Amino acid sequence: xxxxxxxxxxxxxGGGIAGRVxxxxxxxxxxxxxxxxIGTSEAAAASSDGQGHVRITSAAAGAYRLTAEAAxxxxxxxxxxxxxxxxxxxxxxxxxxxxxxxxxxxSAKAVEPTVDLRNGEVFDRTLFTRDDQxxxxxxxxxxAGQHEGGGKSLExxxxxxxxxxxxxxxxxxxxxxxVQQNQGxxxxxxxxxxxxxxxxxxxxxDVTIINGPFSAEYGDFSGLGVVHIRQRESLPDQFTxxxxxxxxxxxxxxxxxxxxxxxxxxxxxxxGSYTDGPFLNPGxxxxxxxxANYTKSLSKSEKVGxxxxxxxxxxxxxxxxxxxxxxxxxxxxxxFIDPSDGGRVKLGTASAYYSKLRANGDTFKADGFLxxxxxDLYSDxxxxxxxxxxxxxxxxxxxxxxxxxxxxxxxPQNFGPAAAVLVAGANFHDNEINVGLYPREGxxxxxxxxxADAHVTNGAGYxxxxxxxxxxxxxxxxxxxxxxxxxxxxxxxxxDHSGVQAAGRWQGKGSAAFTPWRRAPLTFTxxxxxxxxxxxxxxxxxxxxxxxxxTTDFYQFGASSNFGRFGIGTDVFLIDHSNEQVYVPDDxxxxxxxxxxxxxxxxxxxxxITRRLSLNGGLTKIGNAFYLGGDHRVYVDSAPHFVAxxxxxxxxxxxxxGSLRMRAINHYRLDGDDPSIVASGHTVFDLxxxxxxxxxxxxxxxxxxxxxxxxxxTQNYFESRVAPTAPIVARIHGTPGYPLTAVAGLTxxxxxx
Numbered sequence: 001x002x003x004x005x006x007x008x009x010x011x012x013x014g015g016g017i018a019g020r021v022x023x024x025x026x027x028x029x030x031x032x033x034x035x036x037x038i039g040t041s042e043a044a045a046a047s048s049d050g051q052g053h054v055r056i057t058s059a060a061a062g063a064y065r066l067t068a069e070a071a072x073x074x075x076x077x078x079x080x081x082x083x084x085x086x087x088x089x090x091x092x093x094x095x096x097x098x099x100x101x102x103x104x105x106x107s108a109k110a111v112e113p114t115v116d117l118r119n120g121e122v123f124d125r126t127l128f129t130r131d132d133q134x135x136x137x138x139x140x141x142x143x144a145g146q147h148e149g150g151g152k153s154l155e156x157x158x159x160x161x162x163x164x165x166x167x168x169x170x171x172x173x174x175x176x177x178x179v180q181q182n183q184g185x186x187x188x189x190x191x192x193x194x195x196x197x198x199x200x201x202x203x204x205x206d207v208t209i210i211n212g213p214f215s216a217e218y219g220d221f222s223g224l225g226v227v228h229i230r231q232r233e234s235l236p237d238q239f240t241x242x243x244x245x246x247x248x249x250x251x252x253x254x255x256x257x258x259x260x261x262x263x264x265x266x267x268x269x270x271x272g273s274y275t276d277g278p279f280l281n282p283g284x285x286x287x288x289x290x291x292a293n294y295t296k297s298l299s300k301s302e303k304v305g306x307x308x309x310x311x312x313x314x315x316x317x318x319x320x321x322x323x324x325x326x327x328x329x330x331x332x333x334x335x336f337i338d339p340s341d342g343g344r345v346k347l348g349t350a351s352a353y354y355s356k357l358r359a360n361g362d363t364f365k366a367d368g369f370l371x372x373x374x375x376d377l378y379s380d381x382x383x384x385x386x387x388x389x390x391x392x393x394x395x396x397x398x399x400x401x402x403x404x405x406x407x408x409x410x411x412p413q414n415f416g417p418a419a420a421v422l423v424a425g426a427n428f429h430d431n432e433i434n435v436g437l438y439p440r441e442g443x444x445x446x447x448x449x450x451x452a453d454a455h456v457t458n459g460a461g462y463x464x465x466x467x468x469x470x471x472x473x474x475x476x477x478x479x480x481x482x483x484x485x486x487x488x489x490x491x492x493x494x495x496d497h498s499g500v501q502a503a504g505r506w507q508g509k510g511s512a513a514f515t516p517w518r519r520a521p522l523t524f525t526x527x528x529x530x531x532x533x534x535x536x537x538x539x540x541x542x543x544x545x546x547x548x549x550x551t552t553d554f555y556q557f558g559a560s561s562n563f564g565r566f567g568i569g570t571d572v573f574l575i576d577h578s579n580e581q582v583y584v585p586d587d588x589x590x591x592x593x594x595x596x597x598x599x600x601x602x603x604x605x606x607x608x609i610t611r612r613l614s615l616n617g618g619l620t621k622i623g624n625a626f627y628l629g630g631d632h633r634v635y636v637d638s639a640p641h642f643v644a645x646x647x648x649x650x651x652x653x654x655x656x657x658g659s660l661r662m663r664a665i666n667h668y669r670l671d672g673d674d675p676s677i678v679a680s681g682h683t684v685f686d687l688x689x690x691x692x693x694x695x696x697x698x699x700x701x702x703x704x705x706x707x708x709x710x711x712x713x714t715q716n717y718f719e720s721r722v723a724p725t726a727p728i729v730a731r732i733h734g735t736p737g738y739p740l741t742a743v744a745g746l747t748x749x750x751x752x753x
Contacts (some may be wrong), residue, residue, distance in 0.1 A: 017733035020333060074652055091264065091459065116496045122149025124238040135196075138227065140209045141620030141643050142172070143665050145713030146735055150277055150285045151315025151343055152377065153194040155714050158224050159575055160598040162638040167191010169593070169636075170223025170552040170577055171533035173734040177231055177307060178406050179349060179369050180429060185537040186397030187435050187455045188377050188585055191221050195373070198289045200271045202242065204255050205232040211602075212554035212573070213531025216462035216479030216509050217408070217425065223531030223552030233295045233305065234258045236267035237696075238751040244700075246743030249282075250275040260753045261633060265295040265305075278739055285315040301357040309349045316342035319380060320733035322720060323712070333710070333736050337722055338380035338393055340442045347373035363410040371402040378443055381733070383584070387439075388724040395445055399620035415467075424463040431456045435538075437588060448493055450588045454537040454744040455488040473518070485549065487537040499541040503548035504530050520690070521563065525571070527556040539583030539590060546592075550580040558602075564609040574599045596636050598625035612653045617646030617662075627672070634672040638716065640665035640681065658689035660706075670717035670732060679732065682711035696749045704741040711737045 034054050035045040043064060048054040050433040135144040135154060143157040153165040161169040164184050167190035174181040174193055186192035210218070210226040218226045235258035242254040256269035276282035286313070295305035318334060319341040351369035358364075380393040408425035436451035464479030484504040491497040499658035507530040515523045531552045540548045558571025582591040604618035622641035627634045642665060649659040664683040672676040685706040691699045712734035718721045719730045 010661045027498070033067075033069045035065065035067045038064060061144060067089075114617050126591060138207065138209060138399070140211070141618070142225075142227075143640055143643050145737075147714050148317035148319060148341065148343075148379070150275070150283045151197070151317060151345075152311055153192050154196070155345065156193070157639040158643075159573070159620065160600065160622035160636060160639050160641055161224060161575075161577070161596075162636075163191070163224065165189045165191060166193040167221055167353060167533060168550075168580060168598075169533075170531060170550075170575070171221030172224050173221040173226045174220050175176060175218075175226070176226045176745055177229075177351065178367050179371070179404065183373075183398070183400065184220070184534050185433055185435060185456055186585070187375055187396035187437075188379075190536050191533070192398075192581070194345060194375065195311075197287060197313050197345070198291075198309055198347060199229065200254060200269060200289055200291060202240070202256070202271075203231045203267075203269060203291060205230045212527065212556060213507065213529035213552060214509055214511060214527045214554070214556075214574075215529075215533075216464040216481040216507070217423070219408055219460050219462075219481055219483045219507070219532060220429075220458060221533050223550075223554070224575070228378050231291075231293070231307075232267070233293055236751075236753060237749040238753065239748070240269075240750075241748040242745055243702075244743050245743035247741060248276050248278055250741070250743060252743075252745075258753075260751075263297040263393065265297075266293055268292045277317045278741075279336065279738075280332055281316060281318055281333045281339045281341075283315055283317065284342075285313070287313040301359075302355070304354045306354075307349075307351045310344045310347070312344075314342075314344045316340075316552075317396070318735070320714070320716060320735050321724060322729070322730045323715070323734045324457070324729070325722065326734075337383050338391070340393065340440075341378055341380055343377040345373070345375050347371065348560070360410040364408070366405070366407040368405045369403070371400075371404075373398070373400045373402075375399070378440065379586070382718070384721040384724050385719055386728070388721070390439070390441060391448070393440050393442075394449070394586070395438045395440045395443070397434070397436045397438070401432045402430065415470075421465075421466045422463070425461070427458070427460045427462075429458045432745070437585060437587070450538075450585075451492040452493065452497075452538060453490040455486075456534075456537050457486040458534070459484050473515045475511075475513040477509070477511040481507045481509070483507070483532060483549075485534060487540040487548070489537050489541040497538070497542050499544070501544055501548060503534075503540070505549050505551065507551075509533060522559065522561045525556075525558045525560070527554070529554050533580075535581055536583035538686075539581050542583075543581060543590065546581045548578055549624045549734075551578045552576070566605070567607075568603070568605045570601065570603045570665075572599070572601045586667070593627070594630070595628040596626065597628055599623050600638065600641070612651050614649050614651070615646070617644070618648075619644040635669055635675075637669040637672045638679075640668040642666035642681075647711075655692045656689065657691075658687070661686045661688075670715065677717055679715035679734075680712065682709060682737070684709050684711065685738070690747075698747040698749075700745045700747060702743045704743075705738055706740065709742040710739075713737045 032048040033045065034056065036043045037057060044056045046054050046056045076361045115313035135142065141158060144154045146152065147155045156163040156166050156172050156222060158172055163169050163172055166172050166174060167184065171182065171191055174196065176199060181193050181195045182191040184190055200645065210227040212225055213222045216224065216394065227723065235256055238258055238260055240256040244252040248260065254271045256267055258267035269291045273287045275285050277285065290310045292308045295303055298302045318336045319338060321335060321337060326333050349369055349371040351367060353367035355365040376399040377396045379396065380391065383394045384391050386392050405428040406425065413420040413422060433454045435454060437447040437449040439447045439449060460481060460483040462481035464477065466475065466477040468475055482504065483729045486502050488500045489498055510528045511526065513523055513525045531554065532548050535548060535550065553576045555574045556571050558569060560569035577596045578596055580593045582593060584591055600620065600622040602618065602620045606614065606616035608614050625636035627636065644664045645662065647659050647661045651657055662683065662685050667678045667679050668682040669675065670679050687703040687706050689701050693699055715732055715734040717732050719728055720733065721728045
């Protein structure tokens with residue numbers, strides 16, 4: 001998406017336009033072609049300079065068709081009128097990649113030095129067969145890996161902290177259309193993100209990434225950032241079909257119908273996929289997702305909509321296997337110990353949303369949802385460590401009913417020459433959960449370890465004011481948020497562990513951005529935010545003397561600049577995380593983590609090499625991450641201190657498009673005291689190409705792990721015993737990354753709107 005902002009200018013008789021060509025993050029775009037046409041005749045034209053400025057003079061008064069084009073974006077146009085040298089201020093938007101219909105914009109929210117605008121080519125043209133691939137494309141210093149070979153929720157690592165499945169050590173908040181994906185008090189861990197498996201990449205409209213807890217709009221699990229995914233309300237073609245196939249018995253189909261109806265945006269879509277993966281114990285990973293949307297425009301400024309999502313998945317997994325046995329040749333890299341590991345999930349969400357734009361520029365929007373899910377996970381980490389006769393395999397169950405409401409009001413203001421925007425809102429989230437842990441043989445429970453009914457309620461209110469001074473050279477922001485939680489647990493095994501507890505927390509936000517000189521494209525930024533992450537309700541009730549909410553204070557200072565086709569941004573950060581009590585649902589135990597600190601820096605850059613070729617990349621480097629206090633320094637473990645990404649993208653070159661992408665992490669500690677116990681790092685390349693065969697028909701090819709790198713997606717250090725008579729060994733266990741994986745497909749887009 002490319003925004004072309006044109007300001008009115010007076011040139012005597014007739015007139016013209018003057019302004020800047022900007023991308024969605026406000027950066028100037030060089031070399032964009034802007035034209036004024038009357039019918040098929042071109043009346044005037046100009047190109048934007050290195051700072052994005054464009055100027056067309058000596059245009060006669062009259063009606064014109066304004067067109068704007070830039071490399072890597074579809075051409076866009078709109079009607080304009082020039083009368084005696086003055087025209088209204090215009091916003092012309094170009095969407096997507098030249099030569100294709102679908103597009104996605106990954107943008108930065110809040111004041112932060114971000115220039116890594118990811119090309120929509122990656123989402124629109126790449127064939128995804130696993131949910132971790134979509135998360136890896138965000139390239140925001142997030143290291144995401146599979147923990148069990150396919151079907152289980154991703155393990156998230158960011159800024160030197162291991163967030164497990166998204167909900168501890170600050171948390172990474174993930175939402176889809178305002179519906180929180182992090183499941184608290186979950187059968188397999190706080191903040192579990194397994195619901196993302198019902199997301200179809202073809203339906204993604206845009207993704208907003210916030211580097212830290214800098215926006216008052218977001219509360220629980222936002223300590224280390226927010227990823228807000230929004231789906232489309234309609235598709236650009238009435239019929240869309242994508243059929244894929246690849247090695248490891250991989251197949252996928254995406255089918256969608258989107259009617260062309262006046263004042264209605266709608267679609268129904270189905271996604272079905274299957275893969276065995278490279279594992280000796282076939283993954284048998286089957287997903288079925290059904291998605292529908294209906295949006296009715298009540299007027300030009302008012303609309304109401306409804307969404308429905310149903311998803312289910314079933315899988316077997318290799319589990320995390322002992323890497324010492326792999327290195328000794330006693331176990332295949334894709335082998336297994338327990339063939340019954342895996343899981344099954346069903347979920348459904350119904351939601352409604354409403355928005356209205358008032359004549360004075362005020363905006364009101366509200367949405368609500370109702371969600372039901374069933375989850376069973378079959379795991380075996382330590383094999384025969386604790387029970388040589390029957391083994392350590394266990395089943396985790398989570399049956400959940402969720403309801404939520406969100407409301408937000410936006411009010412533009414003016415304080416003399418200063419422009420401001422006030423955003424205020426409220427959130428409500430309610431979870432009713434039956435959660436349990438059961439020993440098992442095969443997939444048959446043999447007893448009950450824990451079982452409870454939990455009811456967790458979270459209500460919040462917030463307000464944030466953003467102020468623009470000195471004609472936009474100084475931007476200031478301040479916000480405040482308050483969250484109140486109620487944790488109620490009825491323990492069905494140990495009634496004395498039942499109870500009700502409450503907790504509340506204020507969170508402050510602040511930001512500033514300053515551009516000292518108009519002619520020098522250099523902006524300095526500063527951000528501060530306090531974020532929170534909740535704790536498993538069972539832990540809160542059983543240990544009421546411990547903190548019930550963990551806090552994360554995030555400080556960030558940076559600078560960004562653009563020079564023609566080249567943009568760069570850097571920042572340094574300091575993160576302080578409070579004490580956290582972690583309830584471990586794998587065995588019903590507790591883990592206490594003292595206050596911790598991490599600091600480091602980020603660097604991001606992008607360059608348009610030619611009209612068709614672009615390069616972007618970034619890295620996050622942690623200087624240190626350690627626990628505060630104690631008689632000796634203990635380091636935060638289980639997360640890399642270096643995360644990097646890069647992408648070389650070709651857009652619409654002789655009918656070809658594609659991207660070569662790199663992702664890398666360094667080796668990292670798996671023990672806070674012993675520096676010799678480390679996980680191996682990796683550098684992985686992925687390739688996606690597409691060729692337009694004819695109008696409405698496209699060939700796609702994706703090669704995952706192009707160099708066939710031998711690596712592990714996740715690694716953990718703990719004791720295990722692989723057979724009843726085997727010795728107990730403290731060792732590193734890992735989940736192997738996929739080898740070279742090829743997937744080819746055809747995409748059909750019929751009856752464009």
